[in-house]
Amino acid sequence: MKNSLDRRDFLKRSAYTAAGISCTALAGAEAGAKKKKMPFDISLAEWSLHRTIFGGQLDHLDFAKAAKNDYGISAVEYVNQFFKDKGNNQTYLAEMKKRASDLGARSVLIMIDNEGALGDADAAKRMQAVENHYKWVEAAKFLGCHSIRVNAYSTGTYDEQMGRAAEGLRKLTEFGARHKINIIVENHGGFSSNGAWLAGVMKKVDHPRCGTLPDFGNFNLGEGKMYDRYQGVTELMPFAKGVSAKSHDFDEQGNEIHTDYRRMMKIVMDHKYRGYVGVEYEGNKLGEADGIRATKKLLERVRAEM
Numbered sequence: 682m683k684n685s686l687d688r689r690d691f692l693k694r695s696a697y698t699a700a701g702i703s704c705t706a707l708a709g710a711e712a713g714a715k716k717k718k719m720p721f722d723i724s725l726a727e728w729s730l731h732r733t734i735f736g737g738q739l740d741h742l743d744f745a746k747a748a749k750n751d752y753g754i755s756a757v758e759y760v761n762q763f764f765k766d767k768g769n770n771q772t773y774l775a776e777m778k779k780r781a782s783d784l785g786a787r788s789v790l791i792m793i794d795n796e797g798a799l800g801d802a803d804a805a806k807r808m809q810a811v812e813n814h815y816k817w818v819e820a821a822k823f824l825g826c827h828s829i830r831v832n833a834y835s836t837g838t839y840d841e842q843m844g845r846a847a848e849g850l851r852k853l854t855e856f857g858a859r860h861k862i863n864i865i866v867e868n869h870g871g872f873s874s875n876g877a878w879l880a881g882v883m884k885k886v887d888h889p890r891c892g893t894l895p896d897f898g899n900f901n902l903g904e905g906k907m908y909d910r911y912q913g914v915t916e917l918m919p920f921a922k923g924v925s926a927k928s929h930d931f932d933e934q935g936n937e938i939h940t941d942y943r944r945m946m947k948i949v950m951d952h953k954y955r956g957y958v959g960v961e962y963e964g965n966k967l968g969e970a971d972g973i974r975a976t977k978k979l980l981e982r983v984r985a986e987m
Contacts, residue, residue: 720950720987723980724756724789726925726961727763729973734763745781745788752973756787758923758959759824761817762794768816771823778824789957790828790865790894790923793817799853800835800846807845811852818857818864828863828922830894833873833882842872847885854891865922867894868913874900876913883920893920895949897940898927898963914945918952928976929964935979946983 725748733739739747741763748754759777767773781788796817797810814831821829833850835842854864872878883893895917900908926945930938949958958980962972 720984721924721946721955721958722756723754723977723984724758724787724957724959725752725754725973726758726792726959727760728792729960729962729976730969731760731762733969742776742780745777745784745786749784749786751970752960752977754960754977755785756789756957757781758789758830758957759791759826760794761791761796765795768820774820774823781824788824788826789959790826790830791817791821791824792830792867794832798834798836799831799849800833800842801849802836802841802845807849808852811849811856814853815856818853818860818862821862822860826862828865828892828894829857830865830867830923832869833866833879834871839872839878843878843881843885846873847882850882850891851886851888854886854888858888858890863890863892863922865892865894867896867925868899868917869896870899870901871903874902874913875908876900876916880916880920891920892922893917894923894925895921896925896927896961897942897945898929899925910940911944911948914948918949918954921949921952921954921956923956924949924954924958925961926958926976926980927961927963928972928979929962930966931975931979935975935982937976937979942979942983943986946980946987950987 727744730739734741745757748757761768793814796813797806799807799810801807801810817829833846835845850864857864866873866879868874868879879893883891895914897910900910900913902908928937932938960973960976962969962976964972967975
């Protein structure tokens with residue numbers, strides 16, 4: 682058997698040599714082919730720079746440029762608050778698309794806020810909120826994103842809110858599906874910060890285009906109560922179409938002091954997730970630029986260990 686394999690390898694290398702390809706080049710090509718793909722890619726959430734943008738030090742149109750040139754990140758997650766009156770402005774969106782494309786940057790998703798409660802107790806208001814999101818679905822499609830991130834705000838009892846949020850999300854998801862855009866929900870306050878509740882909403886929506894954006898830090902249930910972040914991410918990962926690596930503070934070794942990134946990323950990887958993990962720095966001790974770099978460096982270190 683060994684002689685047969687040796688002969689096969691010799692013949693293959695002889696063929697490449699006859700074609701003018703050296704055995705050294707062949708070995709390099711084979712090594713490259715065997716090189717493992719990174720377990721996840723890193724994107725930058727625009728909210729990491731919200732003070733800089735709101736403060737006028739960075740124009741939204743230059744966000745992709747800042748991500749690529751200042752932080753070495755080639756995938757961006759937009760926030761609609763920074764261009765809230767431009768959702769259906771084709772000239773503006775075309776400029777966004779061109780700037781990202783010229784940089785070789787990937788537009789991943791748009792985070793949507795302030796467009797009404799998709800789980801509103803009033804059916805008419807709930808439907809209006811659904812329709813308010815339509816333009817963002819269309820904008821995401823135009824920009825080349827795979828998703829829009831929405832909220833599942835509602836009122837009422839645990840079960841009432843689950844039903845109302847699921848109804849609004851299902852209607853919006855059906856619209857998104859026609860444009861091949863995912864509707865993904867972040868744990869972002871209220872019952873949505875309860876992993877079991879949001880997972881229950883996903884099961885009720887029951888649509889392949891509806892999923893979650895698990896955020897490492899948004900598990901504040903209010904009134905001083907916190908949902909266990911590791912349990913929450915575990916519950917949300919089966920539906921995940923994105924991941925938000927929320928960060929606030931770091932120790933001297935560069936580890937986030939509120940979230941064990943190694944433990945959290947193991948949960949993410951154990952669920953076979955291989956998409957983008959977004960840097961989202963929200964701390965105050967470091968400036969936004971340093972906070973972004975610290976979060977990226979930590980993710981890169983954890984990724985290398987994997």
